[in-house]
Amino acid sequence: xxxxxxxxxxxxxxxxxxxxxxxxxxxxxxxxxxxxxxxxxxxxxxxxxxxxxxxxxxxxxxxxxxxxxxxxxxxxxxxxxxxxxxxxxxxxxxxxxxxxxxxxxxxxxxxxxxxxxxxxxxxxxxxxxxxxxxxxxxxxxxxxxxxxxxxxxxxxxxxxxxxxxxxxxxxxxxxxxxxxxxxxxxxxxxxxxxxxxxxxxxxxxxxxxxxxxxxxxxxxxxxxxxxxxxxxxxxxxxxxxxxxxxxxxxxxxxxxxxxxxxxxxxxxxxxxxxxxxxxxxxxxxxxxxxxxxxxxxxxxx
Numbered sequence: 422x423x424x425x426x427x428x429x430x431x432x433x434x435x436x437x438x439x440x441x442x443x444x445x446x447x448x449x450x451x452x453x454x455x456x457x458x459x460x461x462x463x464x465x466x467x468x469x470x471x472x473x474x475x476x477x478x479x480x481x482x483x484x485x486x487x488x489x490x491x492x493x494x495x496x497x498x499x500x501x502x503x504x505x506x507x508x509x510x511x512x513x514x515x516x517x518x519x520x521x522x523x524x525x526x527x528x529x530x531x532x533x534x535x536x537x538x539x540x541x542x543x544x545x546x547x548x549x550x551x552x553x554x555x556x557x558x559x560x561x562x563x564x565x566x567x568x569x570x571x572x573x574x575x576x577x578x579x580x581x582x583x584x585x586x587x588x589x590x591x592x593x594x595x596x597x598x599x600x601x602x603x604x605x606x607x608x609x610x611x612x613x614x615x616x617x618x619x620x621x622x623x624x625x626x627x628x629x630x631x632x633x634x635x636x637x638x639x640x641x642x643x644x645x646x647x648x649x650x651x652x653x654x655x656x657x658x659x660x661x662x663x664x665x666x667x668x669x670x671x672x673x674x675x676x677x678x679x680x681x682x683x684x685x686x687x688x689x690x691x692x693x694x695x696x697x698x699x700x701x702x703x704x705x706x707x708x709x710x711x712x713x714x715x716x717x718x719x720x721x722x
Contacts, residue, residue, distance in 0.1 A: 422464070423471045425479070429487075432510035434495050434503075434646075438487035439480035439511070443471035448544070449517050450715060451508065452479045455526020456630060457596035458702060459485050459620035461613075465708035466523070470715060478520075480511055482527060484629030486620035497625050499527075499633025501555060502647035502654060505534025512542055521715055525549030525703050527633070537658040538650065545663035547714040549703040550675055551693075552683035556655045561639025572674050575599060579634040589627045593618055603673040604700025663690040663721060665714040669699035669706065690721050 425440035440460055450470055452463040460479040471477045481488040483503065490497065508531050512520055521544045524532035529550040536543040537554060565573065575595075578584050588595055597614055600607070620626075635641035643651055664687050668677035677695050684691070699706045 423468050425467065425471075425477075430511070430514040431491070432507070432514055434491060435483055435507065435510075436489045436491060437480050437507070437511055437514070439478055440467070441479075442467050442477045443475050445476055447474045447476040448719065449476045449478060449512075449515075449520035451511070451520050451522050452477065452704070453508065453522065453524035453528025453531050454479075454482060454485070455524070455528050455702070456633070457592075457599055457621060458526070458705075459617045461617045462702055462705040463523075463708075466704050466711045469708065469712045473712075473716075475715075478511075478515070480507075481620065482531070483507060484625045485623055488623070490625055496644040496646070497628040497632060498636075498644035498647065499629040499631075500557075500636045500641075500644065500647060500651065501530050501534055502650035503644060504531035505538060506647065506650060507531065508535040509539050509542060518542065519544045521545055521547070521718065523547040523704070523711060523715065526701065529553055533660060534650075534654065536660045536662045536664070538653060540660075540662050543662045545665075545690075545718040546660070547665045547667065547711060547718060549667050549669070549711075551666050551668065551677070551681075552657075552660065552686040554654050554657050554686075555637055556657055557637060557639060557651065558655060560637060572676075576634045576638070579631050580638055580640050585627055585631050588630065592621045592627070596621055599674075600702070604669070604671070604702050604706060605673060606671050606698050607700050607702060607706045609705070657686065659686055659688045661687075661689045663718050664692070665718050666691075666693040667703050667707070667710055667714055668693070668695050669701055669703055670695050670697040671700045674701055690718075692717070
């Protein structure tokens with residue numbers, strides 16, 4: 422196991438806490454976690470990439486762990502544009518011109534946004550959920566299938582008056598249940614879960630998550646700082662950088678269909694693989710597949 426350096430950097434909105442491993446001269450690889458997870462789900466991926474000579478950077482997303490908004494006046498936004506811009510701000514803060522981006526869940530969306538809007542900063546992406554950039558206005562009025570509504574119960578709950586209080590008061594049980602439902606074949610330990618659950622004690626965890634899930638249904642306002650970016654994302658721009666999609670066949674929230682519904686959104690080198698016995702948290706459940714994806718992406722790019 423590597424012993425990452427724990428560091429922080431300042432952007433316009435955030436004090437981003439992150440872990441860094443591997444040689445400073447290696448190809449930068451940024452590992453982006455999802456909700457409700459944190460950097461620990463990348464430990465095995467981090468170790469393998471760092472030992473093979475990559476510079477590995479694992480930030481805590483806004484609202485998680487020791488990452489903090491810089492002051493009380495800053496909008497606690499969880500919207501897709503904010504997540505994607507955070508990635509670019511992170512690279513800027515480290516003076517990194519280009520990096521490989523790896524992401525799942527919120528992190529997968531952040532990687533897609535960064536790759537679509539700033540392709541010159543992205544060597545390629547390994548995405549564990551396909552193309553997840555949303556046309557918010559259209560998404561808010563799109564009737565979902567009963568099966569999708571069933572899988573998205575948590576997001577719909579967050580859009581009720583009880584949602585914020587329910588997440589705040591029961592965050593430990595709530596988030597553990599999501600892990601269990603979304604990854605039915607992942608036998609994580611109680612200690613493993615509780616180590617990550619510390620990140621949910623961030624004072625802005627609830628408000629950021631609630632904004633994220635309300636915004637995507639058109640029930641929360643844009644942060645004014647991201648309105649121009651959201652307008653560009655509403656057009657669902659293509660992703661031209663090399664991309665590997667790794668989807669868990671047992672994913673309890675986003676089960677991948679056999680046909681590829683997002684293929685036409687990717688215009689560069691592209692590969693998609695469904696991992697039959699893997700759930701939603703691909704980096705923790707199948708770290709070797711993520712590492713292989715990064716290696717193949719760099720080899721083909």
